[in-house]
Amino acid sequence: MMNDTEQQEREYLEEIKEQLTLAIRRVDDAVKQSSAELRQQKHYIHEHQSSMDDADMVAAGQSINRMAFTGEAAVSRKRKLLKLGQSPYFGRVDFAAKNQAVTPVYIGIHSFLDERQRRNLIYDWRAPIASLFYDFELGEASYRTPSGTIQGAIERKRQYKIRDGRMEFMLDSDVNINDDVLQRELAKSSDDKMKNIVATIQRDQNAVIRNETASVMIIQGVAGSGKTSIALHRMAFLLYRYRETIAAHDLLIISPNKVFADYISNVLPELGEEHIPELSMDELAADLLGQPYTFQTFFEQVSALLEHHNPAFIERIRFKSSFDFLSQLNQYLLHIENNYFTWSDLRVGRTVVPVAFLQQKFRTFHRVPLLKRFALVANEVRAYVRDAAGRKLTGQEKATIGEAVPRLFKFHQVLDLYRDFYRWLGKPELLQLDHRLRLEYADVFALIYLRLRLEGITAYEHVKHLLIDEMQDYTPVHYAVLSRLFLCRKTILGDVSQTVNPYSSSSADTIERVFPQAEVVTLYRSYRSTLEITTFAQRIIPNPNLIPLERHGPEPTVTHCNSQAEELETVRQLVEAFAGSGNQSLGIICKTRQHAAQVYRALQGLDVQQLTEDSTTFKEGAVVTTAHLAKGLEFDAVVVPFASARHYTTEVDKRLLYVACTRAMHQLTLTYSGAITACLTA
Ligand SMILES: Nc1ncnc2c1ncn2[C@@H]1O[C@H](COP(=O)(O)OP(=O)(O)OP(=O)(O)O)[C@@H](O)[C@H]1O
Numbered sequence: 001m002m003n004d005t006e007q008q009e010r011e012y013l014e015e016i017k018e019q020l021t022l023a024i025r026r027v028d029d030a031v032k033q034s035s036a037e038l039r040q041q042k043h044y045i046h047e048h049q050s051s052m053d054d055a056d057m058v059a060a061g062q063s064i065n066r067m068a069f070t071g072e073a074a075v076s077r078k079r080k081l082l083k084l085g086q087s088p089y090f091g092r093v094d095f096a097a098k099n100q101a102v103t104p105v106y107i108g109i110h111s112f113l114d115e116r117q118r119r120n121l122i123y124d125w126r127a128p129i130a131s132l133f134y135d136f137e138l139g140e141a142s143y144r145t146p147s148g149t150i151q152g153a154i155e156r157k158r159q160y161k162i163r164d165g166r167m168e169f170m171l172d173s174d175v176n177i178n179d180d181v182l183q184r185e186l187a188k189s190s191d192d193k194m195k196n197i198v199a200t201i202q203r204d205q206n207a208v209i210r211n212e213t214a215s216v217m218i219i220q221g222v223a224g225s226g227k228t229s230i231a232l233h234r235m236a237f238l239l240y241r242y243r244e245t246i247a248a249h250d251l252l253i254i255s256p257n258k259v260f261a262d263y264i265s266n267v268l269p270e271l272g273e274e275h276i277p278e279l280s281m282d283e284l285a286a287d288l289l290g291q292p293y294t295f296q297t298f299f300e301q302v303s304a305l306l307e308h309h310n311p312a313f314i315e316r317i318r319f320k321s322s323f324d325f326l327s328q329l330n331q332y333l334l335h336i337e338n339n340y341f342t343w344s345d346l347r348v349g350r351t352v353v354p355v356a357f358l359q360q361k362f363r364t365f366h367r368v369p370l371l372k373r374f375a376l377v378a379n380e381v382r383a384y385v386r387d388a389a390g391r392k393l394t395g396q397e398k399a400t401i402g403e404a405v406p407r408l409f410k411f412h413q414v415l416d417l418y419r420d421f422y423r424w425l426g427k428p429e430l431l432q433l434d435h436r437l438r439l440e441y442a443d444v445f446a447l448i449y450l451r452l453r454l455e456g457i458t459a460y461e462h463v464k465h466l467l468i469d470e471m472q473d474y475t476p477v478h479y480a481v482l483s484r485l486f487l488c489r490k491t492i493l494g495d496v497s498q499t500v501n502p503y504s505s506s507s508a509d510t511i512e513r514v515f516p517q518a519e520v521v522t523l524y525r526s527y528r529s530t531l532e533i534t535t536f537a538q539r540i541i542p543n544p545n546l547i548p549l550e551r552h553g554p555e556p557t558v559t560h561c562n563s564q565a566e567e568l569e570t571v572r573q574l575v576e577a578f579a580g581s582g583n584q585s586l587g588i589i590c591k592t593r594q595h596a597a598q599v600y601r602a603l604q605g606l607d608v609q610q611l612t613e614d615s616t617t618f619k620e621g622a623v624v625t626t627a628h629l630a631k632g633l634e635f636d637a638v639v640v641p642f643a644s645a646r647h648y649t650t651e652v653d654k655r656l657l658y659v660a661c662t663r664a665m666h667q668l669t670l671t672y673s674g675a676i677t678a679c680l681t682a
Pocket of ligand 1: 185
């Protein structure tokens with residue numbers, strides 16, 4: 001068989017690298033040539049401008065564009081080849097399709113074709129045949145192609161780690177194929193942003209990544225199950241699978257905040273794809289609400305909940321996060337259609353426009369959002385009056401009609417209707433709005449929903465696939481807005497256990513009610529943390545279904561201190577120890593902003609950074625932050641200060657503690673003074 005031994009593999013790697021070098025040289029030549037031609041063409045146009053007609057100019061412009069395009073494609077091709085030169089492939093399956101010879105299939109991050117022999121030397125991990133690598137052990141196997149399923153058998157499976165063009169190891173695997181390499185990958189320290197996982201994608205993960213049928217895919221997965229990773233690889237897969245029709249700018253990621261967006265921003269470029277546009281929910285809200293509103297952000301809502309116990313505030317959030325709320329809004333919309341018109345004949349000069357005409361016209365436009373119908377009906381009325389009077393209307397008359405028609409309806413401002421909604425409910429106290437029109441967070445998407453239904457919003461029709469992370473933080477009314485705004489396919493992921501606001505959280509079941517056509521996948525295997533850390537986190541929120549990966553590290557420690565000052569000193573020592581520990585990242589994760597600020601002050605003079613809501617980038621090394629902001633991130637080591645009964649008491653606190661502890665990959669330390677929190681007793 002080809003490339004049997006390690007020696008042969010090493011020689012083959014050199015051969016492939018050489019071919020890659022040649023290919024890069026060819027691309028370079030092509031780039032040079034195309035830029036020379038471009039220069040010539042421009043020069044030619046410059047010289048002959050005076051004698052060229054419009055058609056000549058258009059043709060010349062087009063040919064320049066074509067050359068520039070070829071140039072860009074060559075540059076991008078070169079980038080991919082250079083990357084392959086560093087690490088050409090990570091896997092190999094020797095596959096014999098039925099009645100055919102065995103061929104080795106090398107799998108890498110991009111494909112690489114031997115142009116002269118027209119042979120695929122490396123297959124893109126997203127190619128149909130590459131799914132063999134993820135989906136099967138040795139023996140019978142099959143893969144689906146657009147033209148049907150190919151049956152056959154896998155005779156060998158091999159994995160490689162090639163870095164900087166050097167083979168660090170190769171492994172033949174028969175049964176538990178990925179485990180060894182996966183273990184090595186997971187044991188590594190995390191120095192910076194999220195990385196791609198193409199070499200070790202697991203079977204259940206692969207099924208989600210390659211799913212082509214789901215119009216809505218909901219991924220509920222335990223902490224560290226790879227949800228975010230999978231979702232990003234799924235985007236890369238879709239870009240590959242539908243490359244004729246979908247480009248990176250057709251996709252949209254709705255992310256919880258800028259730090260998270262920055263944290264994940266490397267994955268697609270690593271996979272050779274362009275950056276995907278991203279919006280935070282707050283940015284989307286600001287865009288959809290428009291002026292003149294300002295609003296409390298989700299961060300501020302959660303902080304307010306943590307800072308003071310306010311039953312009325314909680315009650316408002318709870319109600320506005322319910323399905324009942326959404327259905328009340330829908331009923332209200334029906335109610336106003338049926339009750340808020342005051343019908344009367346319209347008199348314009350000597351012409352009377354009868355009620356029946358008006359009603360009939362409003363009915364004709366029933367598909368148009370309510371508040372947009374008035375202008376359309378006014379036009380109809382103008383035509384009616386013109387015909388009746390037998391002459392053109394004066395500007396004054398036209399304006400009169402424009403004002404009279406809306407008067408048939410009680411309200412025209414969405415905010416007035418939103419206020420009225422609470423009166424109609426008999427609970428005006430549920431809307432708290434100050435004179436500067438600052439909305440509570442729980443009102444933001446409700447108001448947007450009304451606006452969407454009453455005025456229509458079409459701003460996001462170009463999006464072809466939407467990715468929503470941290471789904472548990474959004475409520476039925478959020479999803480009602482998203483489902484009307486984005487008619488495209490969606491991938492929605494999250495974990496109910498990691499909600500930072502239990503009064504407004506959604507489980508996969510809740511979201512399924514909004515998207516009944518959704519395919520729901522549940523992931524139980526947790527990859528991030530050592531068994532010791534995962535077991536510890538289970539004491540906070542137990543999940544009997546969770547399957548931790550067998551990877552070991554030090555037991556988490558819970559350190560008692562005699563005073564807060566001593567506690568801060570302990571944290572300081574931990575940060576000092578971090579510098580020489582071999583760990584690359586350390587997260588000091590606090591419950592509140594105040595705690596984070598206090599700890600940060602106590603660490604003055606050390607190389608520590610603070611992550612706040614205003615941060616726009618993920619920071620490396622040691623950082624102090626809050627659990628809310630740390631959600632979705634991970635660190636080699638985590639320190640959770642102030643884990644006392646005083647600070648971690650409520651249901652919200654418990655969730656935050658869970659989020660904080662599950663951020664740790666290898667090492668976890670809690671410190672407290674006074675009594676220890678009861679959240680750990682489970
Ligand atoms: N198949 C895999 N191979 C290698 N690493 C993996 C794999 N799946 C997950 N991981 C790693 O596990 C960690 C957690 O992944 P990720 O952040 O995507 O999980 P998550 O479910 O979104 O986590 P959380 O909800 O806790 O934020 C990451 O370091 C990721 O690289």
